[in-house]
Amino acid sequence: MKHRNTTILGTPLLPLHDAKLHRCRKTNESCANDSRLQFDPNENSKKLASMILQIKRSINCLGAMLAVASVLVFGFSCGISKPPPDPLAGWHFCRLDSLDSNKAITDDYKRYIQSLSPEEQKLPLIHYFQDDRGQHAVEIVIGLRGADWHHILFYDKDNSRYKLIKYIRGNYKS
Numbered sequence: 694m695k696h697r698n699t700t701i702l703g704t705p706l707l708p709l710h711d712a713k714l715h716r717c718r719k720t721n722e723s724c725a726n727d728s729r730l731q732f733d734p735n736e737n738s739k740k741l742a743s744m745i746l747q748i749k750r751s752i753n754c755l756g757a758m759l760a761v762a763s764v765l766v767f768g769f770s771c772g773i774s775k776p777p778p779d780p781l782a783g784w785h786f787c788r789l790d791s792l793d794s795n796k797a798i799t800d801d802y803k804r805y806i807q808s809l810s811p812e813e814q815k816l817p818l819i820h821y822f823q824d825d826r827g828q829h830a831v832e833i834v835i836g837l838r839g840a841d842w843h844h845i846l847f848y849d850k851d852n853s854r855y856k857l858i859k860y861i862r863g864n865y866k867s
Contacts, residue, residue, distance in 0.1 A: 780845055780858050781822055781830060781832065781845065783824060783825075784822040784823065784824050784830055785822060785823055786820065786821070786822055787821045787822060787823050788821070795829070795852060797852040797853075798829055798831065798848055798852050801846070801848075801852075801854055802819070802831045802833065802846055805833070805846060805857075806833065809835075812837060813835050813837060813842070815835075816835075816836070817833045817834065817835045818834040818835075819831065819832070819833055820832040820833075820834070826850070827850045828847065828848060828849055828850060829847075829848040829852070830845055830846065830847050830848065831845070831846045831848075832845050833845075839864055840861045840863070841862055841863040841864075842859065842860075842861055843858075843859070843860055843861070843862050844858070844859050845857070845858045845859075
C-alpha cells in the first residue's frame with residue numbers, strides 16, 4: 694500500500710497511524726526493508742505541534758509590532774484631540790457698533806465673507822475684539838456640516854489685515 698505524501702509549508706506529513714508499524718514495534722520484528730517504517734508518528738506530530746507553535750508566535754509577534762506601530766503613528770489618544778489654543782486669549786470683546794464705526798475693517802471682513810462659498814456665507818456669527826496695543830480682530834463663526842469653523846481676521850493699528858486663522862472648534866449633530 695502506497696502512502697500519498699502531503700506537505701504543509703514544505704514539511705512532509707505522513708499518516709499518523711500505520712498498523713504494520715505498530716505491529717513491528719510491538720513484536721520487534723525486523724522491518725528494516727520497509728521504507729514506510731522510517732516514519733515515527735510521535736516525532737511527526739511533535740514537528741507539527743512545533744510548527745503550529747512557531748506560527749502562533751509569529752502571529753503574536755506581528756500583532757504586537759502592529760500595535761506598537763499604530764501607537765507610534767496615531768498616538769495614545771482614542772480619537773480625542775486637544776483643542777487648539779485660543780488665538781484670542783488676552784483680547785477683549787467689543788460691541789459690534791464699535792466695529793461698524795470702523796469702515797476699513799467692516800469692508801474687509803464683509804469682502805472676506807463674500808469670498809467664501811455660498812454655503813459658508815449663510816448666517817455667520819461676527820465677534821469683534823481689541824487688544825491692549827490697539828489692534829483689532831474679527832472672529833467669524835460658521836456652522837458647517839456639523840462643525841463650527843472659526844475664521845479670525847487680525848488687523849494692525851492702521852486697520853490693515855495682517856493675519857488670518859481658520860480652525861474647527863466644536864462639533865454638533867445637525
